[in-house]
Amino acid sequence: QSALTQPPSASGSPGQSVTISCTGTSSDVGGYNYVSWYQQHPGKAPKLIIFDVTKRPSGVPDRFSGSKSGNTASLTVSGLQAEDEADYYCSSYAGSNNFVFGTGTKVTVL
Amino acid sequence: QVQLQESGPGLVKPSETLSLTCTVSGVSISSYYWSWIRQPAGKGLEWIGRIYTSGNTNYNPSLKSRVTMSVNTSKNQFSLKLSSVTAADTAVYFCASSTAWGVAIHWGQGTLVTVSS
Numbered sequence: 718q719s720a721l722t723q724p725p726s727a728s729g730s731p732g733q734s735v736t737i738s739c740t741g742t743s744s745d746v747g748g749y750n751y752v753s754w755y756q757q758h759p760g761k762a763p764k765l766i767i768f769d770v771t772k773r774p775s776g777v778p779d780r781f782s783g784s785k786s787g788n789t790a791s792l793t794v795s796g797l798q799a800e801d802e803a804d805y806y807c808s809s810y811a812g813s814n815n816f817v818f819g820t821g822t823k824v825t826v827l
Numbered sequence: 828q829v830q831l832q833e834s835g836p837g838l839v840k841p842s843e844t845l846s847l848t849c850t851v852s853g854v855s856i857s858s859y860y861w862s863w864i865r866q867p868a869g870k871g872l873e874w875i876g877r878i879y880t881s882g883n884t885n886y887n888p889s890l891k892s893r894v895t896m897s898v899n900t901s902k903n904q905f906s907l908k909l910s911s912v913t914a915a916d917t918a919v920y921f922c923a924s925s926t927a928w929g930v931a932i933h934w935g936q937g938t939l940v941t942v943s944s
Contacts, residue, residue, distance in 0.1 A: 718888065720871065751928040755872075762921055762934035763872065769930070806872050808929065814885035816929040818864075818872040 739807035747788035831935035849922030
């Protein structure tokens with residue numbers, strides 16, 4: 718199984734929105750509504766921010782939203798804040814009890 | 828409050844077996860699937876595998892021949908063994924609670940394992 722493809726970097730000014738893509742295949746992203754997104758600050762463990770494509774865990778601001786179209790899932794961060802600067806990873810169920818992560822995207826708040 | 832803590836040697840020699848344990852507190856180990864995920868320095872996350880309290884396991888096909896996971900319900904712990912390690916296995920290893928569909932909800936802080944002679 719190959720890693721899901723994410724852009725290496727994305728950026729935006731405070732208050733703006735940034736959208737990160739996560740491209741897979743019909744065997745993973747496109748085949749199931751089980752895409753998750755994680756935020757990781759340097760030296761820290763990842764934190765779950767979106768699951769099941771669009772759902773937010775309790776405590777995650779509604780500035781974070783997820784969507785999916787075909788084999789590509791997306792994470793949008795609206796109203797960018799300084800603390801949103803981090804690495805973001807998508808993950809998907811890949812069938813046969815396998816799971817795959819994305820390549821990761823570094824978000825910079827300008 | 829769910830907490831996970833990885834423990835084990837930080838240095839393993841090439842060709843030997845990496846062994847890590849994750850201690851879970853704040854929740855019964857029967858409540859979730861339990862996963863191992865690793866991250867080489869400066870690189871992305873890689874799913875290693877998961878175990879349920881029944882003992883059922885699922886492993887990343889690329890690592891399957893070298894991975895063994897086990898669970899100790901009496902100690903609220905689960906473990907990872909990775910055999911025949913090479914420098915490519917040097918990474919921060921995270922343990923995590925996860926759902927049936929792979930959502931990693933709670934994470935340990937991670938532990939760095941270096942493979943070197």
